[in-house]
Amino acid sequence: MNPPSKALILIVDPLPEQLVRLGALLQERYDVRLADNGADGLRLAGQLPRPDLALLDAGPAGADGAALCRQLKASPDTAAIPLLVLHAAGQEDAERASFAAGAADVIRRPLLAETLRARVAGQLELAQARRLLRHQGTLLEHLVEERTRELGQTLDAVVWAMASLAETRDYETANHIRRVQHYVAALARQLQGQRRFAGELSDANIALLYKAAPLHDIGKVAIPDAILLKPGRLSDEEFAVMKLHTVYGRDAIAGVEQHLGHSNTFLRYAREIAYSHQEKFDGSGYPQGLSGDAIPISARLMAVADVYDALISKRVYKPAFTHETALELIRQGSGEHFDPDVVDAMLTVEEEFMAIAARFAEPVH
Structure with a gap:
C-alpha cells in the first residue's frame, strides 16, 4: 500500500x-x-x-x-x-x-x-x-436521486397495474392506456405556451399528467360485468350505473389522499381526470354537469384524448373510424363537448396523434 x-x-x-x-x-x-x-x-x-x-x-x-x-x-x-x-x-x-x-x-x-x-x-x-x-x-444527492428514481418506477408500475386492471375488464387494452397518456402529453405541450394554460401546464406538471392519465377509468372496476361488458345499448338505469365509474374513481383516489393526510399534484390530476373526464364543455356531461373553465384542465385534455382513441378503435358495438373521420367528429364537438382550445391544439398536432396511434396500434390477430 x-x-x-x-x-x-x-x-x-x-x-x-x-x-x-x-x-x-x-x-x-x-x-x-x-x-x-x-x-x-x-x-x-x-x-x-x-x-x-x-x-x-x-x-x-x-x-x-x-x-x-x-x-x-x-x-x-x-x-x-x-x-x-x-x-x-x-x-x-x-x-x-x-x-x-x-x-x-x-x-x-x-x-x-x-x-x-x-x-x-x-x-x-x-x-x-x-x-x-x-x-x-x-454522494447524498446521488443517493436521493437514485431513491427518488426507484420510488418513481415503483409508482409507475403500481399505476400501470391498477389502470390495466380497469381497462382489461372493458373493451380497452393496455395499448389504449399508452396511446391516451401520450395524446394528453402532446396536447399539454402544445397548449403550455398559451396564457390560459401556462400557469398549470409546466414541464413538471405535464410529466405528472402523463403519469396520471392511465387512471382515468379506474372506477370501472366497481361496475358490474353485466353492464360494463354489455354489447348492446344500455338502458337508462344501466347507464346511470355506468356513469358512477367517475364517482368510484374519484373516491378511490380521494381515499388515498385521506390515508396519506395530504394530496399532491399527481393525486390531484388523477382524481380530476377520473371524476371529470366525462364532463362536456357546454355543461351537458356528467357527473356534475360542469361547463367551460369549471372543468379541470386535466379532464378537458383527457376528454379529447379519450374520445379520439375510442373513435379510431374497433369495438364490439362499432367499427374503427379513420383518423380523418375522428378528427372531423371532434371538430364538430368543439365548444359543445370539447374545449375549443384543446381541439385546436389537437388539430395542430394531428400528425403526432397519428404517429402515437401507429406506434401503439393493436396487434393483428
Missing part, C-alpha cells in the same frame, strides 16, 4: 533568503514549490498537480500580495487554492485588501515558525474538510 502523498505548498516571496527560510520551515512536512516573483507563482500554481495551499509575501507596501490573490482567484484552475498572505506588522489596510482579494488568512512578520506551521496545517485541514463535505453532499 502506497503511503499518503504530502500536501503541496507553493511559496512566493521576492527575497531569496526569505524564500529559502520559508521553504526550510515547511519542507519536512510538505512538498514545496518556490517562486521569487508573481509571474512564476502564477505559472507554478497552474501546473498539475496543483498546490494544496499557497503562501504569498505581500511585499513592503502590501499591494503585491492582494494583486496576486486576485489573479489566482480569477482563474478557475487556481480559484480553490487556499491563500495565506505574509504582512509586516502595522499594515492593517494591506491586510484588509488581502482579505478582500480572497486570502483565507494573513500572518504577520516577524514570523514565528510555530505560528506558520499551525496556520498552514489549519488551512489544509479546513480545505480537506470542505472537500469531504462536498463529496458527501454529492
Whole structure:
C-alpha cells in the first residue's frame, strides 16, 4: 500500500533568503514549490498537480500580495487554492485588501515558525474538510436521486397495474392506456405556451399528467360485468350505473389522499381526470354537469384524448373510424363537448396523434 502523498505548498516571496527560510520551515512536512516573483507563482500554481495551499509575501507596501490573490482567484484552475498572505506588522489596510482579494488568512512578520506551521496545517485541514463535505453532499444527492428514481418506477408500475386492471375488464387494452397518456402529453405541450394554460401546464406538471392519465377509468372496476361488458345499448338505469365509474374513481383516489393526510399534484390530476373526464364543455356531461373553465384542465385534455382513441378503435358495438373521420367528429364537438382550445391544439398536432396511434396500434390477430 502506497503511503499518503504530502500536501503541496507553493511559496512566493521576492527575497531569496526569505524564500529559502520559508521553504526550510515547511519542507519536512510538505512538498514545496518556490517562486521569487508573481509571474512564476502564477505559472507554478497552474501546473498539475496543483498546490494544496499557497503562501504569498505581500511585499513592503502590501499591494503585491492582494494583486496576486486576485489573479489566482480569477482563474478557475487556481480559484480553490487556499491563500495565506505574509504582512509586516502595522499594515492593517494591506491586510484588509488581502482579505478582500480572497486570502483565507494573513500572518504577520516577524514570523514565528510555530505560528506558520499551525496556520498552514489549519488551512489544509479546513480545505480537506470542505472537500469531504462536498463529496458527501454529492454522494447524498446521488443517493436521493437514485431513491427518488426507484420510488418513481415503483409508482409507475403500481399505476400501470391498477389502470390495466380497469381497462382489461372493458373493451380497452393496455395499448389504449399508452396511446391516451401520450395524446394528453402532446396536447399539454402544445397548449403550455398559451396564457390560459401556462400557469398549470409546466414541464413538471405535464410529466405528472402523463403519469396520471392511465387512471382515468379506474372506477370501472366497481361496475358490474353485466353492464360494463354489455354489447348492446344500455338502458337508462344501466347507464346511470355506468356513469358512477367517475364517482368510484374519484373516491378511490380521494381515499388515498385521506390515508396519506395530504394530496399532491399527481393525486390531484388523477382524481380530476377520473371524476371529470366525462364532463362536456357546454355543461351537458356528467357527473356534475360542469361547463367551460369549471372543468379541470386535466379532464378537458383527457376528454379529447379519450374520445379520439375510442373513435379510431374497433369495438364490439362499432367499427374503427379513420383518423380523418375522428378528427372531423371532434371538430364538430368543439365548444359543445370539447374545449375549443384543446381541439385546436389537437388539430395542430394531428400528425403526432397519428404517429402515437401507429406506434401503439393493436396487434393483428
